[in-house]
Structure formats: structure tokens, C-alpha cells
Amino acid sequence: MMREDIQLAVVGAGPAGCTAALVAARELDVVLIERKSEIGSPVQCGGFLPEGGELESLLPRARLPEALKEIPKRFILHHTRLQRIYSPSGMSKEFAVAGRVLDRRAFDRHLASQAARAGARILPATRAALLEGGLELSGHYAGRLRPRMIIGADGPRSTVSRHMGNPVQEMGICLEYEMADVDIDSDAAEMFFSARYAPGGYAWIIPLGPDRANVGVGVRSSYLSGQRLPDILEGFVHDHPQAKEKLSSGEVLAVMRGLVPAGGSAGSIHKGNMILAGDAAGHVLASSGGGIPLAVVAGRIAGESAIEHLCSGKSLSEYSSRIGREFGRELERSVQIRKMVDVAMRSDRLINALFAALSPEQMKSVMRAQIPSPLSSREWSIK
Ligand SMILES: Cc1cc2nc3c(=O)[nH]c(=O)nc-3n(C[C@H](O)[C@H](O)[C@H](O)COP(=O)(O)OP(=O)(O)OC[C@H]3O[C@@H](n4cnc5c(N)ncnc54)[C@H](O)[C@@H]3O)c2cc1C
Structure with a gap:
């Protein structure tokens, strides 16, 4: 039987939700809810993840979890x-x-197994919907939950984000x-x-x-x-x-x-007893479309923030501040870059001109959400 009054419900068992659950379950009573029948499948990803050293340059202020730096060889295809x-x-x-190319199905299942080992209860084939004061579960595990806190890690079409009043981005x-x-x-x-x-x-x-x-x-x-x-x-x-x-x-x-x-951070990533992490929060570098690193880092911060909130009464607004400190600058810049490049995207002639203006190293900077000088010139500036 499922207990109704648990401490933390995490909706979505992708990289963000699994990481949040595995961090939080060391101290809290956690339920991880996933609508897919099999965690990690079907895959909806290219699987590309820069190596640990590259990630440190990409996100210099973020504390990278081991799950990103030391990935067991068996989850790397190439x-x-x-x-x-x-x-x-x-x-x-x-x-x-x-770069590493992950077997995303195996990677997500590995993270979920670690969450299970840390003590999280996992409910696959189960969809969560929000009710006033709780969650309605349907599918394999049906029923109601009244968690003290909810982490919405439910991907780009996040139900939790919508419930919090964020517009679709x-x-x-x-x-x-x-x-x-x-x-x-x-x-x-x-x-x-x-x-x-x-x-x-x-x-x-x-x-x-x-x-x-x-x-x-x-x-x-x-x-x-x-x-x-x-x-x-x-x-x-x-x-x-x-x-x-x-x-x-x-x-x-x-x-x-x-x-x-593709629009950067959702309007609000915390409200009441809810926070958002990963794609649900818009945590994707808009300049490259890469979301795995931010999802895992945000999941870690979400899990830690849940512990601090439920065990020490720390405000959940601290979650947004920590996200901002660890990767807010890169996230914001990636959206700025996307908006600059949007001007060129309408015509091949303009894309060719932008391409000619950037050296390979400057292109690498763009991928790392840094703005090289040719991009900041008036020609490409945001209209
Ligand atoms: C085609 C494609 C290729 C990509 N390639 C790359 C790449 O090469 N490298 C990279 O870094 N990023 C890539 N991305 C982005 C990356 O896949 C995401 O950023 C990453 O998966 C985000 O992790 P997440 O945990 O936030 O969300 P997700 O991985 O989307 O996980 C969310 C989970 O929530 C579940 N869920 C949703 N609603 C509910 C509900 N109501 N109840 C229960 N469960 C629910 C979903 O089933 C899903 O499993 C790609 C994306 C796409 C679409």
C-alpha cells in the first residue's frame, strides 16, 4: 500500500527527476513517479554529452555530480x-x-536504480496529475498522494509547471x-x-x-x-x-x-511547495539544445533544496537563487545567443555570412554559451 502523506514526490524519472530522487532519498521519504512503462524508454535524445573536463568549462560555477563526470563505461556507446x-x-x-554518446535508456535506468538504492519508492507506468494539495495518480499505481513537497521534473510539457501558472514556452x-x-x-x-x-x-x-x-x-x-x-x-x-x-x-x-x-528558464521555478528542474524548468542551453548536464545539476540542487526545506525549514526561494548562481549566467546567455542567431536563421545567405565571421574557436565559445565579439556586433544584435 502506498502511504498518502509522504515527504517528497518527484514527478518524472528522466535525468533531473532521478538525480533529485537519489539525492533527496538519503534523508527523506521519496516517491518517484514516471508515466513511461519502462524508465528510459522510449529514448527521446541524441545522447551527446561532453566529457567531464569539457563540462567544467561549459558550467564553471556548477558543482557537477559524479553522475555526470564518472559515467560507467557500460553506459557509453561511443x-x-x-x-x-x-x-x-x-x-x-x-x-x-x-564527447561521450550515452546509451540514454541504460543511463536513465542506472540513475533510477541509484535512487532506489538510496531508498526512493519508484512508480513506473503511472501518470501524476495535480490536485489542490496533492497528486492524483493513474495507471499502474492509482491513488492519491499528499506530499509535503513536489519536484516537477516532468519534461518539456510539464504538468507541474502549468499548474504553477507558467506559460508554455x-x-x-x-x-x-x-x-x-x-x-x-x-x-x-x-x-x-x-x-x-x-x-x-x-x-x-x-x-x-x-x-x-x-x-x-x-x-x-x-x-x-x-x-x-x-x-x-x-x-x-x-x-x-x-x-x-x-x-x-x-x-x-x-x-x-x-x-x-528553447526559451530559457520558465517564468517561475518555485511556487508554494513546488519546484521545477530540468526541461520542466526550461533548463536547456538554447544555443545547442543540450539539456542533460543542466538536468542533472538542477536535479542535484532540487534534491538538496528539498532536504533543507523539509528538515530545516529553509525557504524554497533559495532553490532559484542556487540555480542562478550555478548556471543562470550560461542559461541566460544561451538564450541571448539564440535570439541573435534567430535573425540569421531566416536566410541561408545570412547564415553563411555569420559562419564566415566566426573562427572555429569562436564557434566553440558559442556552443559554450559565450558571446564572441563578431556576434555582439550591431548586425546580429537583437531586434
Ligand atoms: C530528439 C532529441 C535529441 C536530444 N539530444 C540531446 C543530446 O544529444 N544531448 C543533450 O544534452 N540533450 C539532448 N536533448 C535534450 C535532453 O534529452 C533533455 O534535456 C533531457 O532529457 C532533460 O531531462 P529531464 O529529466 O529534465 O526530462 P526528461 O528526460 O524529458 O524526463 C521527464 C520525464 O517525465 C515523465 N513525465 C512527464 N509527465 C509526467 C506525468 N504527468 N507523470 C509522470 N511522469 C511524467 C516523462 O515520461 C519523462 O520520462 C535532446 C532532446 C530531444 C527531444
């Missing part, structure tokens, strides 16, 4: 050395980035293939910018091995003029002048879709 960026004209620039819409028998450079994670093949976003090839890759497009609906996302991805695989050489003879093993928040 390592990359480079990031290569293609302009619409077919030029490419590359820079060194040591701007999203990247993504479609991704896992492909086999492709002819790729397995050392490089590649990004392709093009108004035609990835309107308002970019397309990617993330190697999973010598001849396997996650291949996807992320676009924004305001940039689509009636095109369908499946047609855009098919066009990238079969018609893009550089990508088709690598992909068009491959086979699709899986099709994945999902959303990526």
Missing part, C-alpha cells in the same frame, strides 16, 4: 573528439570537443532516426545549419559507432512554412549535399520525436 559545423554553402569548421520540435550502415566520420559530432534542411534550428549526426548514428533535425514551428517534419528529415538524409553522401545508403532502425525548450 566517444567523439571533434565537433564539426556545416554552413548552408557546404563549408565546414571544426574544433576539439571530447518556445520549443524546438525534433525528429530523429537511429541509423545503421551509414558512412560517417565516427570521430565527429556534426551540426548542419540550413534554412531549407533545418528551419530555425539545426540538423545533426551523432555517431554511435563506426557505421551507426543518431541523425536528427530540430526546428521551430515559427520557421516552418507548411513543411512536415518527417519530410524535412527525409530531405536531410537523402538530398542535403554533404549529409546524403554519408547517410542516404543507410537504414533506419528507430524513429524518435520530442521537444526541446
Whole structure:
């Protein structure tokens, strides 16, 4: 039987929720609720995660949990050395980035197992809805919970965030293939910018091995003029002048879709007895679409804040301040960069000009949510 009056309910067992549950369960009574029948599956991710040293440069003020730095080898499918960026004209620039490609299904299950080991109760195949003063659970474990506190780690379409009164924010819409028998450079994670093949976003090839890759497009609906996302991805695989050489003879093993928040932090990430972490809070670097590192860091801070709030009465407003101190600057800058680049995204001519203006090292800075001088010039400034 489920106890109704638990201390902490965490909604969503992705990287943010699992990390929050595993940290909080060391001191608190925790229930982790996940609507998917199997934690981590289906995967909705490219799995790309920079190595620990790269993450320290990316998020210099954040305390990175071990879960990000020391990932057991069995959850890493592949390592990359480079990031290569293609302009619409077919030029490419590359820079060194040591990267890992995670088996996201196994990674999420590993984090959930650690939460279980720390004492969290896990409820898969169970959807949480908010009621005044609690949660209504439906699915495999049905019933009501009256937690003293709720962490909303329920992803980009967060129910908890909506309940807190946050508006739905701007999203990247993504479609991704896992492909086999492709002819790729397995050392490089590649990004392709093009108004035609990835309107308002970019397309990617993330190697999973010598001849396997996650291949996807992320676009924004305001940039689509009636095109369908499946047609855009098919066009990238079969018609893009550089990508088709690598992909068009491959086979699709899986099709994945999902959303990526593109607007930075949600209006409010704490309200009453609720806080938000990860995609639910808009914790995604809008310049790259990378959300795994911020989700794990935010999950850690959320778990610690829950302990301090419930055991020592510390205000939950301290949670927002800590998020701001650890990665607020990078999150904000990534949105600024996205807004600057939005100006160029409307035309290949402008994307080519921006591409020509940036050196490979400056591109690396952009990926790290730093603003290099060519980007801060008036031409690209936010209108
Ligand atoms: C196609 C695609 C590719 C991506 N590639 C990368 C990449 O290569 N690298 C990177 O860093 N990031 C990538 N991202 C982003 C990354 O996947 C997310 O930022 C990350 O998963 C966020 O973790 P999270 O725990 O906040 O949310 P999620 O991983 O979305 O987990 C939220 C969980 O909450 C559950 N849930 C939702 N509502 C409820 C409810 N009412 N009740 C119970 N459970 C609920 C969901 O089922 C889900 O399991 C990608 C995203 C997409 C869509």
C-alpha cells in the first residue's frame, strides 16, 4: 500500500527527476513517479554529452555530480573528439570537443536504480496529475498522494509547471532516426545549419559507432512554412549535399520525436511547495539544445533544496537563487545567443555570412554559451 502523506514526490524519472530522487532519498521519504512503462524508454535524445573536463568549462560555477563526470563505461556507446559545423554553402569548421554518446535508456535506468538504492519508492507506468494539495495518480499505481513537497521534473510539457501558472514556452520540435550502415566520420559530432534542411534550428549526426548514428533535425514551428517534419528529415538524409553522401545508403532502425525548450528558464521555478528542474524548468542551453548536464545539476540542487526545506525549514526561494548562481549566467546567455542567431536563421545567405565571421574557436565559445565579439556586433544584435 502506498502511504498518502509522504515527504517528497518527484514527478518524472528522466535525468533531473532521478538525480533529485537519489539525492533527496538519503534523508527523506521519496516517491518517484514516471508515466513511461519502462524508465528510459522510449529514448527521446541524441545522447551527446561532453566529457567531464569539457563540462567544467561549459558550467564553471556548477558543482557537477559524479553522475555526470564518472559515467560507467557500460553506459557509453561511443566517444567523439571533434565537433564539426556545416554552413548552408557546404563549408565546414571544426574544433576539439571530447564527447561521450550515452546509451540514454541504460543511463536513465542506472540513475533510477541509484535512487532506489538510496531508498526512493519508484512508480513506473503511472501518470501524476495535480490536485489542490496533492497528486492524483493513474495507471499502474492509482491513488492519491499528499506530499509535503513536489519536484516537477516532468519534461518539456510539464504538468507541474502549468499548474504553477507558467506559460508554455518556445520549443524546438525534433525528429530523429537511429541509423545503421551509414558512412560517417565516427570521430565527429556534426551540426548542419540550413534554412531549407533545418528551419530555425539545426540538423545533426551523432555517431554511435563506426557505421551507426543518431541523425536528427530540430526546428521551430515559427520557421516552418507548411513543411512536415518527417519530410524535412527525409530531405536531410537523402538530398542535403554533404549529409546524403554519408547517410542516404543507410537504414533506419528507430524513429524518435520530442521537444526541446528553447526559451530559457520558465517564468517561475518555485511556487508554494513546488519546484521545477530540468526541461520542466526550461533548463536547456538554447544555443545547442543540450539539456542533460543542466538536468542533472538542477536535479542535484532540487534534491538538496528539498532536504533543507523539509528538515530545516529553509525557504524554497533559495532553490532559484542556487540555480542562478550555478548556471543562470550560461542559461541566460544561451538564450541571448539564440535570439541573435534567430535573425540569421531566416536566410541561408545570412547564415553563411555569420559562419564566415566566426573562427572555429569562436564557434566553440558559442556552443559554450559565450558571446564572441563578431556576434555582439550591431548586425546580429537583437531586434
Ligand atoms: C530528439 C532529441 C535529441 C536530444 N539530444 C540531446 C543530446 O544529444 N544531448 C543533450 O544534452 N540533450 C539532448 N536533448 C535534450 C535532453 O534529452 C533533455 O534535456 C533531457 O532529457 C532533460 O531531462 P529531464 O529529466 O529534465 O526530462 P526528461 O528526460 O524529458 O524526463 C521527464 C520525464 O517525465 C515523465 N513525465 C512527464 N509527465 C509526467 C506525468 N504527468 N507523470 C509522470 N511522469 C511524467 C516523462 O515520461 C519523462 O520520462 C535532446 C532532446 C530531444 C527531444
